[in-house]
Amino acid sequence: MRYLSTRGKARALGFEDALLAGLAEDGGLYLPESWPALGEVAQLASMPYHEVALRVVAPFIGAEIDAGVLARMVREAYAGFDHPDVAPLRPLGNGEYLLELFHGPTLSFKDYALQLVGRLFDHALARRGERVTVIGATSGDTGSAAIEALRDRPSVDVFILHPRGRVSEVQRRQMTTVAARNIHNIAVEGTFDDCQDLVKAMFADARFRAELRLSAVNSINWARVMAQAAFYVSAAARLGGRLAFAVPTGNFGNIFAGWVARRIGAPIEQLIIGSNRNDILTRFVETGVMQMHDVVPTLSPAMDIQVSSNFERLLFELWGRDAARVAAAMDQFRKSGEYAVDAKSLATMRALFDAAALDDEGTKRVIREVFEATGATIDPHTAVGIAAARARRRDKSIPMVCIATAHPAKFPEAVEEATGKRPALPPSLADIFDRPERLSVLPNDLAKVQGFIRERLAVRGAA
Numbered sequence: 063m064r065y066l067s068t069r070g071k072a073r074a075l076g077f078e079d080a081l082l083a084g085l086a087e088d089g090g091l092y093l094p095e096s097w098p099a100l101g102e103v104a105q106l107a108s109m110p111y112h113e114v115a116l117r118v119v120a121p122f123i124g125a126e127i128d129a130g131v132l133a134r135m136v137r138e139a140y141a142g143f144d145h146p147d148v149a150p151l152r153p154l155g156n157g158e159y160l161l162e163l164f165h166g167p168t169l170s171f172k173d174y175a176l177q178l179v180g181r182l183f184d185h186a187l188a189r190r191g192e193r194v195t196v197i198g199a200t201s202g203d204t205g206s207a208a209i210e211a212l213r214d215r216p217s218v219d220v221f222i223l224h225p226r227g228r229v230s231e232v233q234r235r236q237m238t239t240v241a242a243r244n245i246h247n248i249a250v251e252g253t254f255d256d257c258q259d260l261v262k263a264m265f266a267d268a269r270f271r272a273e274l275r276l277s278a279v280n281s282i283n284w285a286r287v288m289a290q291a292a293f294y295v296s297a298a299a300r301l302g303g304r305l306a307f308a309v310p311t312g313n314f315g316n317i318f319a320g321w322v323a324r325r326i327g328a329p330i331e332q333l334i335i336g337s338n339r340n341d342i343l344t345r346f347v348e349t350g351v352m353q354m355h356d357v358v359p360t361l362s363p364a365m366d367i368q369v370s371s372n373f374e375r376l377l378f379e380l381w382g383r384d385a386a387r388v389a390a391a392m393d394q395f396r397k398s399g400e401y402a403v404d405a406k407s408l409a410t411m412r413a414l415f416d417a418a419a420l421d422d423e424g425t426k427r428v429i430r431e432v433f434e435a436t437g438a439t440i441d442p443h444t445a446v447g448i449a450a451a452r453a454r455r456r457d458k459s460i461p462m463v464c465i466a467t468a469h470p471a472k473f474p475e476a477v478e479e480a481t482g483k484r485p486a487l488p489p490s491l492a493d494i495f496d497r498p499e500r501l502s503v504l505p506n507d508l509a510k511v512q513g514f515i516r517e518r519l520a521v522r523g524a525a
């Protein structure tokens with residue numbers, strides 16, 4: 063399979079090159095040249111999760127990876143998950159279901175993509191005899207999921223920057239208690255935006271970038287979207303027949319994976335966007351104008367975002383793959399913080415998508431209501447999705463699948479406030495408060511951070 067940039071100025075790449083590049087050289091995002099067809103979804107109903115995932119991802123990879131090797135990687139990616147269904151469906155009544163995506167090693171849905179992407183990375187690099195340095199900034203779940211996925215992989219060194227004192231203790235410990243020589247945690251004396259600016263500056267430093275062979279596994283990487291499409295297909299196969307999804311999203315990454323699942327054949331009738339107070343996507347669905355506001359902190363921090371990067375992929379499809387038009391809109395957005403789409407494209411989008419936003423009070427109320435009505439404990443992100451599902455559901459006769467993106471124990475304060483009960487960590491993480499932490503505190507200073515990374519890599523190279 064070949065991959066095209068949504069901005070049309072970068073050359074088409076094969077799967078592994080698109081995987082390792084992440085962002086295209088013209089600033090665009092990669093999409094497959096053509097959409098494969100899944101075939102009969104019902105036939106997947108009794109397969110284990112990893113077999114469904116293999117059916118979904120194999121056509122996007124094509125002949126570049128040996129079929130047996132790919133099957134093994136996909137099987138191993140999900141072998142350590144703590145539920146036999148990997149992505150279990152829990153009925154909530156009234157035709158609603160929770161799709162629980164917190165059964166991976168770091169308890170968020172990001173494991174479902176990154177456990178596979180880590181293996182794909184390592185395989186591609188080993189085959190090429192190359193090494194890369196993965197650098198990323200995190201405000202929460204991405205950092206720990208990337209660290210777990212890449213720990214002990216021989217061809218990758220990982221440096222994750224987090225804002226010192228500004229991530230929850232569980233989230234910090236999930237990163238800093240991983241005892242692997244290739245994992246380096248940097249606590250920056252600054253905010254999440256400072257961390258992101260440092261990462262951007264390191265990627266923009268051409269000499270540093272080339273010298274260290276910098277790479278990223280952030281949510282614009284096509285392979286993550288592809289891997290996420292599998293849990294939509296798996297839910298569709300098990301429920302049988304038409305269905306709808308509600309997805310708490312900020313970056314438009316996860317819900318775009320739902321669009322991909324539908325594009326390749328899953329019978330998805332409706333996709334509902336759940337926003338917190340950072341509601342750029344919900345305002346867009348209402349008005350057709352994508353307009354950036356300031357980010358406000360909420361109880362669902364993984365969605366405290368005002369630039370929904372992955373929306374560019376849907377725009378490319380809505381505009382008939384007109385890359386020049388996408389590039390112009392993105393340019394305008396960068397300069398003015400705003401762009402608009404035409405009425406026809408908006409109508410096409412609204413035929414499938416709906417959206418609703420929820421504030422923190424509403425989030426706590428939904429956590430309590432779901433707990434009291436069903437006994438299920440949900441995290442604040444999941445609550446935002448459920449509220450949107452209930453506000454925008456079109457057809458009560460088809461199942462509504464609400465995506466549970468994180469385990470409630472990752473956000474114990476909000477959940478305890480809402481339900482009166484503190485959610486317990488699963489056994490795999492029960493001793494996280496007793497494990498030793500490893501992290502380096504650095505000032506918000508590009509030269510110091512670069513110096514630290516060079517030094518760490520030199521020590522490793524010498525050993």
Ligand SMILES: *Cc1c(COP(=O)(O)O)cnc(C)c1O
Nearest residue numbers: 203311312313315316364467468
């Ligand atoms: C990352 C994340 C999200 C948002 O994902 P998008 O890529 O914006 O769709 C939602 N919930 C949790 C718990 C997350 O970690």
